[in-house]
Each structure stands twice: as structure tokens, then as C-alpha cells.
Amino acid sequence: MDFALTEEQSAIFDMAYGFGQDAIAPHARTWEAQGTIPKELWPQVGELGFGGLYVSEESGGAGLGRLDATLVFEALSMACPSVAAFLSIHNMCARMIDSFASDDFKARVLPDVLTMQTVLSYCLTEPGSGSDAVALKTRAERTNEGYALNGTKAFISGGGYSDAYVCMVRTGDAGAGGVSTVYVEDGTEGLSFGALEDKMGWRSQPTAQVQFDNCNISADNLIGEEGKGFKYAMMGLDGGRLNIAACSLGAAQTALTSTLNYMGERKAFGQPIDQFQGLQWRLADMEIELQAARVFLRQAAWKLDQGAPDATKFCAMAKKFVTEAGSKVVDQCLQLHGGYGYLADYGIEKLVRDLRVHQILEGTNEIMRVIVARDMLKNR
Numbered sequence: 001m002d003f004a005l006t007e008e009q010s011a012i013f014d015m016a017y018g019f020g021q022d023a024i025a026p027h028a029r030t031w032e033a034q035g036t037i038p039k040e041l042w043p044q045v046g047e048l049g050f051g052g053l054y055v056s057e058e059s060g061g062a063g064l065g066r067l068d069a070t071l072v073f074e075a076l077s078m079a080c081p082s083v084a085a086f087l088s089i090h091n092m093c094a095r096m097i098d099s100f101a102s103d104d105f106k107a108r109v110l111p112d113v114l115t116m117q118t119v120l121s122y123c124l125t126e127p128g129s130g131s132d133a134v135a136l137k138t139r140a141e142r143t144n145e146g147y148a149l150n151g152t153k154a155f156i157s158g159g160g161y162s163d164a165y166v167c168m169v170r171t172g173d174a175g176a177g178g179v180s181t182v183y184v185e186d187g188t189e190g191l192s193f194g195a196l197e198d199k200m201g202w203r204s205q206p207t208a209q210v211q212f213d214n215c216n217i218s219a220d221n222l223i224g225e226e227g228k229g230f231k232y233a234m235m236g237l238d239g240g241r242l243n244i245a246a247c248s249l250g251a252a253q254t255a256l257t258s259t260l261n262y263m264g265e266r267k268a269f270g271q272p273i274d275q276f277q278g279l280q281w282r283l284a285d286m287e288i289e290l291q292a293a294r295v296f297l298r299q300a301a302w303k304l305d306q307g308a309p310d311a312t313k314f315c316a317m318a319k320k321f322v323t324e325a326g327s328k329v330v331d332q333c334l335q336l337h338g339g340y341g342y343l344a345d346y347g348i349e350k351l352v353r354d355l356r357v358h359q360i361l362e363g364t365n366e367i368m369r370v371i372v373a374r375d376m377l378k379n380r
């Protein structure tokens with residue numbers, strides 16, 4: 001058993017960290033205020049190979065493992081978890097395409113996806129179905145040329161911003177076997193977007209409904225096989241959950257590091273506040289929590305890389321544990337900054353807001369417990 005990162009993994013982390021600090025961190029608050037991430041950022045991200053982190057090398061991707069990818073998201077979220085998490089969604093879609101689409105489709109779409117000239121959104125949730133995703137109703141009716149889509153996707157990160165949408169739609173009967181995955185390019189007739197959602201955090205990412213009104217797409221835009229879309233969507237989520245957890249971890253680590261420094265400078269009752277033993281214990285508790293979170297996350301990622309039979313359970317456990325640990329830590333960090341923690345200039349309150357949603361999406365943390373408990377009951 002070896003818990004150390006390899007030299008290559010350390011280099012991946014350092015590269016992502018350096019890029020985040022140079023190209024993202026200085027602008028994170030401005031982008032949050034503007035409610036958008038400049039499109040020009042993405043080709044720079046693509047140049048680093050981060051547009052297809054776990055797209056295979058044969059398809060032109062970086063061919064990294066899941067553990068390697070969590071390092072990228074941990075490091076980038078030290079600059080801004082909202083930007084890092086957005087990249088995770090693009091990568092989840094890229095992986096689905098690489099894993100399941102035909103060679104012709106890959107040849108057509110992947111080159112621009114990898115360079116991030118094409119930014120992708122993942123469309124599963126609907127106004128009436130979130131946790132119970134399989135209840136989705138957006139229909140794709142067969143036409144002579146392909147499919148006519150009708151319905152609405154809700155809460156879509158990048159809705160109205162992305163260049164293409166990977167959508168789970170109903171081509172058959174109720175249930176998972178009636179779901180297929182289709183690719184809808186921006187600008188397709190019948191594709192429109194709702195108003196921008198006004199959110200607590202992740203404010204630099206545009207979020208909107210994606211609407212289909214007799215939106216006709218070619219049959220070539222079907223990804224993989226009809227009726228397998230729900231399976232594809234779920235396979236993407238294991239890795240997505242790891243990435244979201246990594247985003248919580250990196251952001252919480254940044255908050256802890258800056259809190260440690262702040263506590264050495266801030267004085268109360270004639271001494272730096274880091275000299276109060278009660279506060280030192282809180283620092284220690286946060287350190288313990290984040291170190292445990294990191295090990296657990298990397299173990300889950302390793303299991304996914306190995307194709308371990310309990311990988312899905314471990315991804316769910318890690319997502320639940322790490323996102324809750326991350327939120328607890330950033331909230332404590334805000335508290336230890338006193339009133340200054342509540343001011344945007346100190347950078348902590350944004351992290352409290354950004355990390356909160358990690359307990360809700362990629363499957364809520366209640367659903368993570370459902371996955372874990374189901375596995376326990378099955379195997380007792």
C-alpha cells in the first residue's frame with residue numbers, strides 16, 4: 001500500500017495549481033460579479049490537456065486516471081471552485097462521448113471538445129425530476145432525419161453559454177431503458193434557454209433551463225445506442241462525484257491555510273488569536289477532517305480506476321463525506337475570521353457559498369446515503 005503521489009501526479013497537481021493561481025484566482029471575484037466565465041479561458045485550459053482529462057489517448061485526450069483527475073480539480077478549486085466544477089461537467093460529457101459514441105461522431109466532435117473550442121453541458125435534471133432522474137420526461141420522437149425533441153431541462157450549468165448539450169431524453173417507455181443520450185449543438189432551431197438563475201454560490205457559472213420546442217437533430221447526434229442513455233449518464237456521475245468532492249477539498253484547504261495565517265496576525269486580548277488553545281483545537285480538528293477527506297477521496301478514485309465492484313459505493317461515500325467536511329471547514333474558517341470573514345475581500349464567504357451546492361448536485365447527499373445503504377443491505 002502506497003499513499004504517496006507519484007512524481008507525475010505531483011507534477012499534474014503543480015501544473016493545475018500554477019495555472020489556477022495565475023489565470024483564475026486573480027479574476028474569480030470579478031467573474032462572480034459578472035456572472036460569467038470569459039469564454040477565452042477555456043482554450044487555455046484545453047492547451048493544458050484539461051479539456052479531455054480522462055478521454056483516452058487514442059482519441060487525443062490526456063488519458064488520465066480518476067485519481068489523477070481529482071488532483072487537477074483539487075488544485076484548480078484552490079483558485080475558484082465554481083470555475084473548477086464547471087470544467088468537471090465538461091469533462092464528464094467528454095468522457096461519455098469517448099466511451100460510448102461512434103467513431104464517426106468522435107471524429108466530428110471530440111477535437112474541438114478537447115481544445116475546448118466546444119464547451120459542453122450535461123442535461124439530466126428536469127423541473128419535475130432531480131433525484132428521481134429516471135422520471136425524466138423530455139421526449140425525443142423519431143423523425144425521418146433523426147429526432148424531434150420536446151421538453152425542458154432544469155438547473156443546467158452552462159445553459160445558454162455552452163456550445164453543445166449532452167442530453168438525456170426519453171426515446172422509449174417509462175423507466176431507465178427508455179432513456180437515450182443525444183447531442184444538441186447551440187444554435188439548433190427549437191433550442192432555447194430560460195432566464196439566468198440567481199444563485200447563492202457558483203455565481204460565475206451561468207445556470208439556466210434548456211428548452212426544446214420541436215428541436216430537430218440529426219440521427220447522427222445520438223450518442224451510443226438508444227435505450228442506454230441512463231446507464232451512460234450514471235457512469236459519468238461516479239467520476240463527477242469525485243471531482244465535486246475534490247473541489248470542496250481544494251477550496252476548504254485554501255480557506256484553512258489562509259485562516260492559519262490570519263490567526264497569527266490577528267490579535268485579541270493582547271495576543272495573536274492562534275494562542276487561544278480552544279482555537280488551536282479547532283485548527284487541529286479542521287486539519288484532521290481535511291486529511292481524512294483527502295485519503296478517503298483518493299481511495300474512492302483509486303477504486304474507480306481499478307474498476308472495483310464497490311467503486312460506486314465508495315464514490316458516493318467520498319462525495320458525501322468530503323463535501324460535508326469541506327463545508328464545515330469553510331464555515332469554521334469564516335467564524336475564525338470574525339467579522340472580516342463575512343466580508344468578500346477576505347475570500348472566505350464566497351467559498352462558504354460556492355461549496356454549499358456540492359451537497360446538492362451530482363446526486364444529493366441524501367441520495368449518496370441511499371446508494372451506500374442499498375449496497376449494505378444487499379451484501380449483508
Ligand SMILES: Cc1cc2nc3c(=O)[nH]c(=O)nc-3n(C[C@H](O)[C@H](O)[C@H](O)COP(=O)(O)OP(=O)(O)OC[C@H]3O[C@@H](n4cnc5c(N)ncnc54)[C@H](O)[C@@H]3O)c2cc1C
Nearest residue numbers: 122123124125129130131155156157360361362363364366
Ligand atoms: C447550481 C446548480 C447546478 C446544477 N447543474 C446541473 C447540471 O449541469 N445538469 C443537471 O442535470 N442538473 C444540474 N443540477 C441539478 C441537481 O443535480 C439537482 O438539483 C439535484 O439532483 C437534486 O434534485 P432536485 O433539486 O430536483 O431535488 P429533489 O430531488 O426534489 O429533492 C428534494 C429533497 O428530497 C431529498 N430526497 C429526494 N429523494 C430522496 C430519497 N429517495 N431519499 C431521501 N431523500 C430524498 C433530496 O435529497 C432533497 O433534500 C444543478 C443544481 C444546482 C443547484
